[in-house]
Structure formats: C-alpha cells, structure tokens
Amino acid sequence: MDQPTGNRVLTPDEHRLARWMLEHGNAEASAFLQQVDLAEVTTWKCPCGCASINFQIKGQPLPLPGVNILGDYLIGEGDEVSGAFIFESGGLLSGIEFYSLGGDALQYLPSTEELRPYEDAKRA
Template identity: 55%
Template sequence: MNVPVVTRPLTEREHNLAQWMLEHGSPEAAAFQAQLECAEATTWRCPCGCASFNFKIEGKPDAPPGVHILGDFVVGKGDEMFGIFIFESGGILSGLEVYRLAAEASPVLPAPEQLRPWSEPNIGSAIEVCGNGRNDG
C-alpha cells in the first residue's frame, strides 16, 4: 500500500535558495526551473536536525531513489564550513541537502549570497552526508 506524501508550500527562503542554486549550478540545472515552480516540500525532516528537505513536484510521481547533483556549494570558512547541494533523480527535482564538512550541517538554510562553488580552492574533500530519506548515505 502506498502512503501519500504529505507536503507543504515552499517557504520564500526555500524557493529563493533553490532557484539560485539551479541558476548557478551545472549546465543541466536550469532545465529544472519549471519543476521548481510546481514544487512543494515534503514534511520529512532529517534526523540530524539539518535544514535538508525533499521536493514533491505537482503532476509528477515521487522521485525514485538516487541522487544526481545539479549544484553543489559550500558555506562558511575553516571550522564553520558546511555544504549544500540540490539534486534530481529520474528527471525529477528531488531535494536540497545540507551536509557536514568542518562544521555541523546547519539547521537553518543559508542565504544565496553566502554560497560559493564547491570547486573554489582550499576546500577539503571529506564529506559526511546525512541520510535524506532517498538513499542510504
């Protein structure tokens, strides 16, 4: 038996951040802008307390398991640094993941102007991603 996914409207902060990440992500990310306009957030919450959330796109099935990153960014410096990425699976915008680097993953979403590309120099490679309900890692 399939249990329906419970959703809520995206907050302005969630929408604006996701939009910025799609605009500044990989070349393919822009194609997901239309889905964002039909997106709500599921009521799922990450057990670690971070600000990660999953999308439910109106008129689309639930996204299948898997993560294809559309934009990956970091926030902060040194001991205060954490990461954030937006992802899709099976062609469906799936979620926004906040993950631990040097600092705990933030319980509050950052503002777009706080993000910088993952590829900037002096960013370590150790990533601890908390489970987002869509994969085992």
C-alpha cells in the same frame, strides 16, 4: 493517489534558494528551473536535524531513490564550513541537502549570499 498528505508549498526563502542554486549550478541545472514552481516540500525530516528538504513535483510521483547533483556549494569559513547541494532523480527535482565538512550541517536555510561554488574551493 501519488501525492502524500502533508506536503507544503515552498516558503519564499526556499523557493529563492532553490532557484538560485539551479541558476548557478552545472550545465544540466537550468533544465530544472520550471520544476521549482511546481515543487512542494515533503514531510520528510533529516534525523540529524539539518535543514535538508525533499521535494515532490505537483502531479508527479515521489522521485526515485538516487542523487544526481545539479549544483554543489559551500557555506562558512575555516572549521565552520558545511556544504549544500540541490539534486534530481529520474528527471524530477528532488531536494536540497545540507552536509557537514567538519562542523555540524546547517540547521537553518542559508541566504544565497552565503553560498559559493564547491568548485571554487577545489581550485584554491
């Protein structure tokens, strides 16, 4: 059986965040929008305690290891900036990763209003 036990449906906030990240992501990102409705959150938990989540698409095996970023964003200001990206592997939407850029990686799911494209920071 390809689907491990313990997967759960995305919460409304997770679904909204994933959809928004894809809608505002790179040129490839929109091709993964329909997978959001088929995504389930796996039981994997990041050892650092951040809010990162991994996906499994219903009816598909777990994605292969590897990360192809579909949208990269910043959250916060000054010394409290962290990042978040949505990614795929092997054509399957694979998860949302939260990472540190000085402080701690986010331990909560941000609202879409808190996100700004990482590219904007590189231009500033």
